[in-house]
Amino acid sequence: MNQTNSKAKNVYLITAVASLGGLLFGYDTAVISGAVGALRNFFIEQIGANTADAQNIIFQFKTVIVLCCITVFALFGSFFFKFFKKQTAIISLTVLFIFGAYFLFSNFLSEANALTENLTNSILGFMVSSALVGCIIGAALGDRVANSMGRRNGLVLSAILFLVSALGSAYPDTLNFLPSGSLAVFILYRIIGGIGVGLASMLAPLYIAEMAPANIRGKLVSCNQLAIVGGMFIVYFVNYYIVKGQAEEWINGIGWRYMFLSECIPAMLFLMLLFFVPKTPRFQVLKGNEEAAVNTLIKYNGASRATIILTEIKKSFNIKKAPWLSYGxxxxxxxxxxxxxxxxxxxxxxxxxxxxxxxxxxxxxxxxxxxxxxxxxxxxxxxxxxxxxxxxxxxxxxxxxxxxxxxxxxxxxxxxxxxxxxxxxxxxxxxxxxxxxxxxxxxxxxxxxxxxxxxxxxxxxxxxxxxxxxxxxxxxxxxxxxxxxxxxxxxxxxxxxxxxxxxxxxxxxxxxxxxxxxxxxxxxxxxxxxxxxxxxxxxxxxxxxx
The missing domain is CATH 1.20.1250.20 (MFS general substrate transporter like domains)
Structure with a gap:
C-alpha cells in the first residue's frame, strides 16, 4: 500500500510541475489585460508627442506586421503542402493570402506614416494580441521540438522564453536592440513569450499524458486546463494589488512594468523544478534509451505494468499515418x-x-x-x-x-x-x-x-x-x-x-x-x-x- 501511495504521490508531483506550463500559459496571455491603458499612454501617445521619430517608429511597426504575416503564412503553407494534396493546398493558401493581403493593405499599408485613428486602434490591438503570433509559431514547432529536444526539455525552452519575454516586455526601452523606438521591441518580446505559450500549450498536456498511469490520465491532463484558467485568475489578483491605491501617473510610468516583471517568479520556479522531473518513457524509447524508459515506467507505474506499457509504446510507433482527407x-x-x-x-x-x-x-x-x-x-x-x-x-x-x-x-x-x-x-x-x-x-x-x-x-x-x-x-x-x-x-x-x-x-x-x-x-x-x-x-x- 505504501509503495502504491508513493507512486501516486510521484505522479501528482510531476503533474503539478508540468501544469506550471499551463499556469504560465494563462498568466502570460492575461497579464497584459491590466496594462492596456498604460501601454496606450506610454507607447501610442509617445508616438504622437515625438513627431520627429513618429514616421520611423510607425515604419518599424508596419515592418514587424508584414514579417509576422509572412511567417504565419509560411507556417500554414508548410502544414498544407505536407498533409493536403497539392491542388487543395494551393487553393487553401490562395484564400488565406487574399484575406491576409486585404486585411494588411486596408488597415496598415494603405495608411500614411501618420497616427490616424484607425492606425492608433490597430497598433493598440496588435500590441495586446501580438503574443498570439508567437503562439502560432510555438504550436507549429511543438511537434518538432517534442521529438528532437524531448517533452521535458521543450518545456525548459518554453520557461526560458517566458523569462526573456517577462524581462523584455517590462523594460523594452532599456533592453532595446533596434535603432530607435521601443514599440516594435515590445511587440517582439511579447511574440517571444507567445512562442513559449505555444510550446507549453502542446508539451505540458503531452508530458502529463505520457507520464500518467492510464487509470488517472484523464483527471491529470484536465489539471493542465485548470492551471491555464488558474494562471489567469492569479494574474488578475497580481495586477489588482500592483495598481491598488496608486495614481494613474505611477501606473502609466512604472506600474505596468511590474505587471510583466511579475511573470519572472513563476517562470523561474517552473524552470528550476523541471530539472527534477524525468524525461517521458515514450521519448526515451524514441531515442533508443530503453533501459531509462523501463526505470521510469517502474517508478511511476510499478514493475508489473512496466513491460506491458513498454510493449504498447513500441507498438504505437508502427501506426501508419494517412492523408488528412482520408475520411473526407x-x-x-x-x-x-x-x-x-x-x-x-x-x-x-x-x-x-x-x-x-x-x-x-x-x-x-x-x-x-x-x-x-x-x-x-x-x-x-x-x-x-x-x-x-x-x-x-x-x-x-x-x-x-x-x-x-x-x-x-x-x-x-x-x-x-x-x-x-x-x-x-x-x-x-x-x-x-x-x-x-x-x-x-x-x-x-x-x-x-x-x-x-x-x-x-x-x-x-x-x-x-x-x-x-x-x-x-x-x-x-x-x-x-x-x-x-x-x-x-x-x-x-x-x-x-x-x-x-x-x-x-x-x-x-x-x-x-x-x-x-x-x-x-x-x-x-x-x-x-x-x-x-x-x-x-x-x-x-x-x-x-x-
Whole structure:
C-alpha cells in the first residue's frame, strides 16, 4: 500500500510541475489585460508627442506586421503542402493570402506614416494580441521540438522564453536592440513569450499524458486546463494589488512594468523544478534509451505494468499515418470550425480587455481591476464544473446550451451598452457570458478536438490548434478597431462589437446542432467507424447523382 501511495504521490508531483506550463500559459496571455491603458499612454501617445521619430517608429511597426504575416503564412503553407494534396493546398493558401493581403493593405499599408485613428486602434490591438503570433509559431514547432529536444526539455525552452519575454516586455526601452523606438521591441518580446505559450500549450498536456498511469490520465491532463484558467485568475489578483491605491501617473510610468516583471517568479520556479522531473518513457524509447524508459515506467507505474506499457509504446510507433482527407472534408471542416467559433464568440476580448471594458462603463482603475478578478473567479469556478459534467451530460448538449446562453448574454450586453445603461445589468450579463463559455466552449472544445480525429490523421489537430490561435489573433486585434472607432462609438455606444460576437454565438449553436456528432461514451475506434460510414454515404450519393 505504501509503495502504491508513493507512486501516486510521484505522479501528482510531476503533474503539478508540468501544469506550471499551463499556469504560465494563462498568466502570460492575461497579464497584459491590466496594462492596456498604460501601454496606450506610454507607447501610442509617445508616438504622437515625438513627431520627429513618429514616421520611423510607425515604419518599424508596419515592418514587424508584414514579417509576422509572412511567417504565419509560411507556417500554414508548410502544414498544407505536407498533409493536403497539392491542388487543395494551393487553393487553401490562395484564400488565406487574399484575406491576409486585404486585411494588411486596408488597415496598415494603405495608411500614411501618420497616427490616424484607425492606425492608433490597430497598433493598440496588435500590441495586446501580438503574443498570439508567437503562439502560432510555438504550436507549429511543438511537434518538432517534442521529438528532437524531448517533452521535458521543450518545456525548459518554453520557461526560458517566458523569462526573456517577462524581462523584455517590462523594460523594452532599456533592453532595446533596434535603432530607435521601443514599440516594435515590445511587440517582439511579447511574440517571444507567445512562442513559449505555444510550446507549453502542446508539451505540458503531452508530458502529463505520457507520464500518467492510464487509470488517472484523464483527471491529470484536465489539471493542465485548470492551471491555464488558474494562471489567469492569479494574474488578475497580481495586477489588482500592483495598481491598488496608486495614481494613474505611477501606473502609466512604472506600474505596468511590474505587471510583466511579475511573470519572472513563476517562470523561474517552473524552470528550476523541471530539472527534477524525468524525461517521458515514450521519448526515451524514441531515442533508443530503453533501459531509462523501463526505470521510469517502474517508478511511476510499478514493475508489473512496466513491460506491458513498454510493449504498447513500441507498438504505437508502427501506426501508419494517412492523408488528412482520408475520411473526407467533413471531419476537417468540423475540427477547424470548432476552433474558429471558440474564438469568434469573443471570449478573449473579455479576458484581455476586461479592465478597459469596465473603465468604459465608468469604473475607476481599482474598481475595474476588482471586477476583472470576479471575471477570473467565475471562469475558474465554471471550468471546474465543466470538468465534472462533460462525461455526465455529454459534449454536444453542453456546447449547445453554452452557445445559446452566450448569444443571449452578448446581444443583451450590446443592447444595454447601446441604451447607455452601464451599471449592474452590463456586469451581470458579462459574468453570465463567462460562466456559459467556461462550462462549454472553453474546455469542451479541447475534448472534442482530441476525440473526433482518428489516430491515423491525429496530425490534423495541429492545424486546428494553429487556426484557433489565428482566430484569437484576429478577434483580439480587431476589437479596438470596432470598440474605439469614433463613428461606431457615437452610433452604438460601444455595443456594436458585442452584437457581432452574439451573432457568432448564434451561428455556433446552429453549427453544433446540425453538424457536430456526440462523442460521449464512444471509443476512438467507434468515432473512426462513424467517419468511415459518413464517407461511404457521401461516395454513394455522388455515384447515384452521376
Amino acid at each position: 472534408w467533413g471531419i476537417i471542416v468540423i475540427g477547424l470550425l470548432l476552433s474558429v467559433f471558440q474564438q469568434f464568440v469573443g471570449i478573449n476580448v473579455v479576458l484581455y480587455y476586461a479592465p478597459e471594458i469596465f473603465k468604459g462603463m465608468g469604473m475607476k482603475t481599482d474598481a475595474s481591476m476588482l471586477q476583472t478578478i470576479i471575471v477570473g473567479a467565475i471562469n475558474l469556478l465554471f471550468t471546474i464544473v465543466a470538468i465534472f459534467t462533460v462525461d455526465k451530460f455529454g459534449r454536444k448538449i453542453l456546447m449547445l446550451i453554452g452557445s445559446i446562453v452566450m448569444a443571449i448574454s452578448m446581444i443583451g450586453l450590446g443592447t444595454v451598452l447601446y441604451a447607455e445603461n452601464n451599471g449592474m445589468p452590463a456586469l451581470l450579463l458579462m459574468l453570465l457570458y463567462i460562466a456559459a463559455f467556461a462550462v462549454s466552449w472553453g474546455p469542451v472544445t479541447w475534448v472534442l478536438l482530441s476525440e473526433i480525429f482518428p489516430n491515423k490523421i491525429k496530425g490534423a489537430m495541429a492545424v486546428a490548434v494553429a487556426i484557433q490561435w489565428l482566430a484569437n489573433l484576429i478577434v483580439s486585434w480587431t476589437f479596438p478597431m470596432m470598440n474605439n472607432n469614433a463613428y461606431l462609438t457615437e452610433v452604438f455606444h460601444h455595443g456594436f462589437s458585442y452584437w457581432v460576437y452574439g451573432i457568432m454565438a448564434v451561428l455556433s449553436a446552429i453549427f453544433i446542432w446540425k453538424f457536430v456528432p456526440e462523442t460521449k461514451e464512444k471509443t476512438l475506434e467507434e468515432m473512426e467507424g462513424l467517419w468511415e460510414i459518413k464517407k461511404k454515404v457521401v461516395i454513394t450519393t455522388k455515384k447515384a447523382e452521376l
